[in-house]
Amino acid sequence: MANPTLAMIPSGYKAGKVYSVLPVNGDGDFSTFTRAGQATRVNQSGFIETVNANVPRLDYTNGGCPVLLLEDQKVNNLTYSEDFNNWTKLNITTTTNTTMSPSGDLSADTITRNSTAASYVNKTFTKEDEDSFEMTLSVFVKKNVGDFFAIRAQGIYPHRIDTLFQFSTETLTSSESGGGNFSFISASFKKYTNDWYRLDVSFETDESATLTSLFSARSSSGQVDSTDSASNSSVFIWGAQCEYDNLSSYIQTTTSAQTRLKEICKDSGNSVLFNGDYNSELLNSLRLRSTYFENLQGTTDILNSFLCNGVLSYGSTMFVDLQKSFKDRSNGRISISDSSTFNRVVIGKQTNNSQFKLFISRANGDIVSEITTNVDFDVRNKIAISWEVDNFKFYVNGFLVHTDTSGGIPIDLNAMAFNGSNSGINNFFGEINTVQYYNTSLLNLEIEKLTSYSSFSKMAESQLCIVQ
């Protein structure tokens, strides 16, 4: 099988740049990476750390090889995310900095409740508007006294979602009550180093102006305002976050809510690199001349007429391997383009967060071939597009999902980007394992192998299954 002409496997970076492993001359590096402020990542040791502005994040949350983490602008609306002594308390005591937190510092607190019905810490913030929003509440917890941890997200009482986590069984149960269209969407947890868990619950809010988050330790099952079987249930707690849409990386707050700014990653490759597989020395030199001597009118036209008439076998393949595609309001895309919306090859998520749209356009942006296909955003996905004159193939996770057998190819491609056309628009947000470009249209068997899994275990793990 051919080697990729361009391969970005998250490994090397510096402020403002993500290195590609191929080509070795650096032409494939993503030479523009921007994020105006700080952000956090899980480092190789498993601890959460803050990285400075414009520094790409290689994230190790899932262990093993890192992913390139690209996220949209998000606000943590909960102030004092690590200091629960500054939360409103009811029949509960807080002891600050009692144990090592997921950041590796002595910054986690202990909250200790009594057996009184209502015993919790809580914090209220105002939403963007008195409207219903999809939101996610998350917090890091570690077992101390008692086997349960209770979470409540509440609009106008009694509109609320209650979630209970049991440490010994690692189970989360949620219930909605009180009406007001305050409804449950999903709940999950992720285990971190030193027996920490990050719990998250997503819900649709009611139309109240405010949202209140409540937390409590428990020795018996129940809600934050149920009596407890013990009078000293406690839990270690750190890193509370409430944000719009889906869960994102942790954003530390103190006296104010904090916004992590969006990331833009683009400017990989150039017009020579994306020229495709020229089998003719004559046309190869023509292409190079058209690239470097723009004043030679007609050179590109001559070349393209050869290509469009099928004189040449000129093919290419674009491959992406995504650990996760974030469910957000964006229309995020990964593209190889001529830095416009005219000629481009695009792998992009739809705003419905259940489909990907794959398409190729040329000339004035005319669609040559496209397919919109269902994709599970919660699992790893491998997607490839192969194109040559009169032959377009789209693969998702080892399966050929669409072909077209007529049409010209996009020309003058000069940049790969995690957005729609090497601009700042339609930025893609997710966890990237790799992106690759081949200057040949790979054989069907080769693309099936590329977009499949190397073993049954890896396939099962990618679908969040456990092989026993």
Add this chain to the structure above:
Amino acid sequence: MKVGKYFFKDLATAEAKIKALGVSEDEEGNEYPTHSHSIVKLGHIVLEQPEFDEDGEVTKEAVLSENYHLDVLWDLSDSTDEDGELIKADHPHGWKSASVELDSNGVHSFFGIDYLAHKM
């Protein structure tokens, strides 16, 4: 890069100001900003936290601001003219009258960007 804090009488007024900064539509009809500023809608911010009784019912409502608040990270910088004179970046048209100046980060900040060091 400059940080500005603003308040408007309501959400509609705030959204009209945001839209005036520039929007366009992609080929699928999704609206996107044509500017590179970062805007955070804070809403009617909490001035005083609510209080609850033992059943979780509110005994004292949260006190909210009457105005609608926004924070903006402007993609603007100070510059110098040909005489070396500093030209300070200014609010886009129509924003200055809605701006507020604080002596702290207030209720919101941009992660890693100090308001006082970057305020408009």
